[in-house]
Amino acid sequence: xxxxxxxxxxxxxxxxxxxxxxxxxxxxxxxxxxxxxxxxxxxxxxxxxxxxxxxxxxxxxxxxxxxxxxxxxxxxxxxxxxxxxxxxxxxxxxxxxxxxxxxxxxxxxxxxxxxxxxxxxxxxxxxxxxxxxxxxxxxxxxxxxxxxxxxxxxxxxxxxxxxxxxxxxxxxxxxxxxxxxxxxxxxxxxxxxxxxxxxxxxxxxxxxxxxxxxxxxxxxxxxxxxxxxxxxxxxxxxxxxxxxxxxxxxxxxxxxxxxxxxxxxxxxxxxxxxxxxxxxxxxxxxxxxxxxxxxxxxx
Ligand SMILES: Nc1nc(=O)c2c([nH]1)NC[C@@H]1CN(c3ccc(C(=O)N[C@@H](CCC(=O)O)C(=O)O)cc3)C=[N+]21
Numbered sequence: 001x002x003x004x005x006x007x008x009x010x011x012x013x014x015x016x017x018x019x020x021x022x023x024x025x026x027x028x029x030x031x032x033x034x035x036x037x038x039x040x041x042x043x044x045x046x047x048x049x050x051x052x053x054x055x056x057x058x059x060x061x062x063x064x065x066x067x068x069x070x071x072x073x074x075x076x077x078x079x080x081x082x083x084x085x086x087x088x089x090x091x092x093x094x095x096x097x098x099x100x101x102x103x104x105x106x107x108x109x110x111x112x113x114x115x116x117x118x119x120x121x122x123x124x125x126x127x128x129x130x131x132x133x134x135x136x137x138x139x140x141x142x143x144x145x146x147x148x149x150x151x152x153x154x155x156x157x158x159x160x161x162x163x164x165x166x167x168x169x170x171x172x173x174x175x176x177x178x179x180x181x182x183x184x185x186x187x188x189x190x191x192x193x194x195x196x197x198x199x200x201x202x203x204x205x206x207x208x209x210x211x212x213x214x215x216x217x218x219x220x221x222x223x224x225x226x227x228x229x230x231x232x233x234x235x236x237x238x239x240x241x242x243x244x245x246x247x248x249x250x251x252x253x254x255x256x257x258x259x260x261x262x263x264x265x266x267x268x269x270x271x272x273x274x275x276x277x278x279x280x281x282x283x284x285x286x287x288x289x290x291x292x293x294x295x296x297x298x299x
Pocket of ligand 1: 048095096098119233247266268271272275
């Protein structure tokens with residue numbers, strides 16, 4: 001049976017360390033602050049956003065949510081972001097995705113000041129991360145996956161990492177992190193048009209799945225000894241659960257964990273690590289602004 005990679009426990013250790021760094025910044029007069037902009041009232045988005053701001057507060061940081069109506073105009077949303085960009089008590093800004101279809105999400109993400117872009121979705125940060133510049137904010141999910149791999153001592157050098165999915169948020173940045181000097185993995189990226197997906201996944205020493213489709217990866221699609229990182233967050237109706245649903249990933253967990261060397265569970269794997277890296281990026285933003293002398297909460 002596979003070893004379970006416990007994202008909740010790794011997060012607990014990392015957050016304990018970060019709480020001390022927050023305390024030190026606070027002693028220097030700066031309380032790191034994250035502002036989350038949530039448009040509309042999608043229940044899943046509301047749940048994610050509240051877990052993000054709660055995690056901030058648990059660390060001693062400020063977490064604020066700005067909830068805008070579903071029909072907010074692009075200009076109104078830009079005005080809100082302008083205000084957060086100019087507010088020296090705000091170190092990180094996150095606009096929760098997906099946005100309603102009438103809003104141009106790329107233009108919205110480009111409106112966030114790159115120094116406060118703790119999601120790492122602004123093209124400047126995406127570019128800095130791609131060239132391996134340490135000033136970049138690295139998107140939280142790929143950063144969290146790299147932390148899990150490092151802390152679990154999973155060998156990457158020369159290993160074949162196969163990524164399923166081609167998103168800007170997870171797969172593209174993860175590919176560049178895994179193939180960079182240091183990790184030195186050989187990376188294959190696959191997606192919905194890949195022919196004979198299983199012929200690729202079966203070659204994986206490390207298999208990362210970020211698609212959003214329950215049971216996409218079955219036991220016959222992996223080789224014995226694989227390390228599986230499941231990024232999926234799928235809600236499955238379940239009357240026996242208090243919320244009326246349960247969370248599953250993209251991997252047939254029960255069957256694949258019989259063949260894998262190690263596997264991340266859902267929930268309790270990549271999800272908590274994503275939030276942990278959001279906290280880390282907010283802390284990084286506060287420190288960078290302190291170093292430039294552009295931060296400090298108004299007293
Ligand atoms: N601008 C932006 N940045 C994001 O980082 C972002 C976003 N938009 N939109 C949506 C996705 C999704 N996402 C999750 C993070 C943590 C969990 C998480 O902690 N999940 C728990 C389970 C949650 C539950 O049970 O409901 C777990 O896996 O253990 C889930 C989903 C961040 N996202």
